[in-house]
Amino acid sequence: MDSREKSRLFQRVKSLSVENFFNYLNGQQTQAYGLGITHMEQAMSCHQRISRPMIEQVLKKAEQIRIEWDGIEEVTIESAAIGQYRTPEEMMLNMSPTEAAIYKLESDSYVEIGGKTFYVKPVELGETV
Structure with missing residues (x-):
């Protein structure tokens, strides 16, 4: 269109x-x-x-x-x-939309959950937090 x-x-x-x-x-x-x-x-x-x-x-x-x-x-x-719409990936992995969004992160990011903002950093295997 x-x-x-x-x-x-x-x-x-x-x-x-x-x-x-x-x-x-x-x-x-x-x-x-x-x-x-x-x-x-x-x-x-x-x-x-x-x-x-x-x-x-x-x-x-x-x-x-x-x-x-x-x-x-x-x-x-x-x-x-x-x-609530869930993607096929969310269904297959049994994840909520929030969990799937965090799961897909490839770099540091801010995520808002319930009105609060969180800093999320993906961790590489073997890396300690």
Whole structure:
């Protein structure tokens, strides 16, 4: 999307009523969720040991979790706000976003946690603190 298209979209969104603005946002949220499901399906399809029936089972389970566990019938801005996005790396390493940010540090840095600022320095193996 070039700058003219962005400007036109911005002007269109600015002209929406509150209700239409949230309808627009909910549509965008639904599209993003659908794209995420597509990425998940495509990723599973790339693995030679994951069969089509297994992919369908995973997708059905994801829908069941969304509806029954999280109570999200329709993907909206409000429903998306209940969960915190975690990257695949955070999930695989079972890390919070803060832990993952610290884990990825390659040089000295300041990290803010709960309103306090901490100085963090990665330590090389064998180095004493």
